[in-house]
Amino acid sequence: MTQQNHGNAHKFGMVIDLDKCTGCGSCMVACMSENNVPFKEDESNKKDSITWMRVYKLTNGKSFPDTDVCYLPRPCMHCGGKGDHGHSPCVSVCPATATDYDYGTGIVSQIYTRCFGCRYCMGACPYHARFFNWWDPKWPEGMEEYLSPDVSPRMRGVVEKCSFCFHRYQAAKDKAYLEERDTVAEEEYQTACTQACPSGAITFGDLNNPDHAVHQLVNPDPHHCGRPRNPKAFRLLERLETNPKVYYISEREWVRKAGDNYLDGEWEKAKMKKTKGHE
Amino acid sequence: MLPNCFEWAWDAGHFLFFGGMWYTIIILSLGMTWCIFKTIMDTVSGKGGDHH
Amino acid sequence: MDSALIPKGANRCPFPVFATGIAVVGVVLLWGVYAMGLCWIKGLNQTNMNDYYGFALWIWADLAVIAIGGGAFFTGLLKYVLGIDELKNIINLAVVIGFICYSSALLILAIDIGQPLRGWFIFWHANVHSMLTEVAFCLSLYFSVLTIEFIPLILENRQVDKVPFFHNLSHNMHTAMAVFAATGAFLSCFHQGSLGGVAGVLYGRPFAFREGLLIWPWTFFLFTWSAAAYGPCFTLLVAKMVEGITRKKLIKDNVIHLLAKISGWMITTYIVAKIIDTIYWIAVTAPSLGFSVMDFYTDNAFYGIWILFAEIVLGGIVPAVILITKKYRENSKMLLLAIILGVLGVCLNRWVMVLQVMAVPVMSFDTWALYIPSWQEVATTILPVAYGIILLALAYRYLPMFPQEKELSTEK
Known part of the structure; x- marks a missing residue:
């Protein structure tokens, strides 16, 4: 078999339609059980609990009857970094090469047995998508039987994060190899959160492949590091040039505005420019 | 750290970084070797015995 | 009791008094060792760090001790490489302080990492693009330089010096010291x-991020400059404290004033550069990322604009002015004020570049995160202080640390 990505690198990414998200948390639950994410007896302190996928609640800050709420699921953004060269904020700072950028898939990996727990990557990530194992994982009696054999559980003292369910990609590739196929079909590699979302808010696929839904939804601009050309789509903290592979879509202007930081009056200017550009 | 490490690459970053590191280690170890060697020679030749 | 070990002609307090003092500090040390043991055995859940504060009190302590320990390399450079000979009267002290600071920094790092047994991965699997890798390599190598610089002083102990081999080794190491000091x-x-680069390269954190030259952000140069500028302040402060505790004059005023003057001019040039950097960051860098400067200093219970004022004016301009003005510098109270403000200023700068970076929210819907260290973190941070006091006390008692001591005591 020829090498899978030779000359045709994938760029796996996610599109989340915030207008469809109801904030039910299915994606979080699916993620935790799929990836053997440990939990504590008391999970009330959200600053030291591990949630690879976390749903944030945003409000428009207005009072009744104008108040509006938006739920924003936040997985790891798998940033391409400045210029989309793979120097993600976290990858570029890890001293022991324990987190790496895969140019064949665009996925930012985390090598648990390599990480020695300095936590520099957590400081570098503006999305708080990285988590430290402050404790050894402890499963309630009998629950070890339910752990996924495809994902290694993590020990105390290392950092972990969303992997875009990379083990599913490996399984899909293995299957394709057995069936003597060169490619993995769109539906063969889907993340657990995508499949669990009851309202179909999450779409996953190859951003480089025009046939994939994610590409069609956001129409990424290859000349601008994948910036969405769909005016209703945005990426979190676009201005920092982290170039995430997770896109959000919303019809609501205040939601799109909440995706980044703007000085007074800047948003209006940026909006005008964007509308002009699309005319 | 060494070319047999998995992460090693023959690029400018590795040359400069590890070049600087090995250069420093060599200077320090040569310096200390000289000190110890000269001290042995001095001591054998009877220097520094009754300086007080 | 231990008089045979004490440098000839030097007056030291009776051994029981000394031993009592060491024992008192030793209790604090043991408290720290206990907390350190807890962190190693039970893990970092013993701290109040969390996923927002991956870097916290320890990393600040690390940066701070390295900054104030900078007196060792800068005084060494001035003495051995640039040939300012008067500084031979304070260099031993600077080296001992440097040794204490750097060994403490390495100890703190060993506690701070989640998997201490894998600490060597940073060398073996090094990512040469990471600032932290550069820190680890240079820190360990420089610690070996400090050890090399400390050895001749230990060999000068009255009893050790009697052994011809050690006497010769000390002499030969002094001869080669310029090479070691330059390295x-x-x-x-x-x-x-x-260490400055650690914060400056974080382009996902607009509060820390700075543009720069080639691969080095401006904070890289600011940190080096500030360590060279403020390090001597700490050397002077410790000298003053040792003189205060022993109630003896140990270093002549001309040496103190010379180092104070050099430190003053270094702080002056540093603070000018820091002000330019801050203005550029306020006017260009932060706005280009969607932040106005007050976003970093409002909406939280602790970090107000006062911290910027305290760092630049109280910890920078004020000590700079005092130290470069002959009249103020030679007034012992003003000098003491300046070196205290200087040390606090550089520690505050390191605090801001570690802790405030973690505190500031970046996503528009995120919130400020404040943190209070646990007792285990505090104890392990005090541990190096206790260790430093004990090592310094031993060095003062048994080693000829101050070459001018004898002369000054007979003058009296």
């Missing part, structure tokens, strides 16, 4: 700088 200065420029 130390080279390493220090890089690790002080890369």
